[in-house]
Amino acid sequence: MKAEVSHQRLLLELTALDAELSRIAHRSKTLAEQKRFDELQAEQRAAQDRLAVLQIAVEDLDGQVSRFESEIDGVRQREDRDRSLLESGTVNPKQLAEIQHELETLERRQASLEDSVLEVMERREELVNQQAVEQIEIDRLNGEVATAAQARDIALAEIEQTRSVAGIRRTELAQTISADLVAVYERQRTSTGVGAGLLQGRRCGACRIEIDRGQSAQITAAPEDDVVRCPECGAILLRFTGIGS
Template sequence: MKAELAQQRSLLELAELDAELARLTHRAANLPEQQSYDTVQADHREAGDRLAALAIALEDIDSEVARFESEIDGVRQREDRDRKLLDSGSVNPKQLEELQHELETLERRQASLEDSLLEVMERLEQMTGDRSGQTAKVEALQGDLSAAGFARDQALAEIEDLRGVRAARRNEIVSGLDSALVALYERQRATSGAGAARLLGHRCGACRIELDRGELARISAAAEDEVVRCPECQAILLRLGGA
């Protein structure tokens, strides 16, 4: 196959564009901004889970408070009833003794319930503070997540803009190349990832392998417009020197 030097230069630019497009694709798939977003998202999710757990725990404590308050109220009502009976003077000595004993028991029960309620209220206060702190953390992380998402989207948009420019230039180059040369280039690119590369001294610019003297002599003897290929990776070798 023959290819004029102008075609070879265009093919080299095409290869360089494809290499840049591949780098852009890799960069888009491995954005530091995406990694930062993922980290903040994980922190935000963890903080949200913690906040949800606190909300459930607070509901349980509220139930405990309501139960203790209800029990204390019941004990007080019984105390009030017994005291009214005592104050009425209508009880006999045996009933009086029983009422006094029951009042002592109720007072101990009330004191125990109030102590338990106090402990629960202290836990409630602590956990309410924890929830406030956790809510603030979730809100702060939401702000961080929005900022990280914006930075990621900006980076992706810049990559897509550059990719659009390079893809347009690629189409322009391909339209000006011989179709058979393009087909050969594309087949090779599909096989090894590099369709063409410059001959760099004694090395193939695609696979970076140093060619032996026999191959170099064969390549040197080929006509300037002859399409030659690397004996190792089969990429089209472009003998353009410093051009």
């Protein structure tokens, strides 16, 4: 296959643009700003999960307090009933002794329940304090996530702008090169990732492998407009020092 030397020179620029577009694509996938955003989001979710767990624990303690208070109310009502009976003067000595014993038991039960309520309320206060700490952390992370998102969006916009400029230039350039030459280049690029490479001495600029002397002599002796392929990787070998040389 033959192609004008000027078209082969343009192919060198096309190769450079494709390499730049590959670097842009890689950077967009490994963006430091995106990594930082993802890390902060993970911290944010973890803090929100911790806060949710604390809220469930507080609600559980509130339920315990309600049950204890309900039981205390029941004990107090029983005490009030027993005292009313004592004050009525209608109970016999045996009933009197039983009621007095029950009152003592109820008093001990009420004291125990009230102690339990205090313990639960102390635990609840600890959890509420932990909630406040977690909320402060979440507020901080919310701000950092917003800042990180902005930095990521700016970086992505810059990448997209660079990608757009390079893509437009590539489209324009490809249209000025022989369609047959571009087709060979694209097939090779699809196959190995690099369609062409500058021949530097005996080294292929695409695969970086040094060509043996016999094959190198044949390549050097080939007419300028011959489209020469690397015997190692198949890339188009561009046999000049660069654009404008």
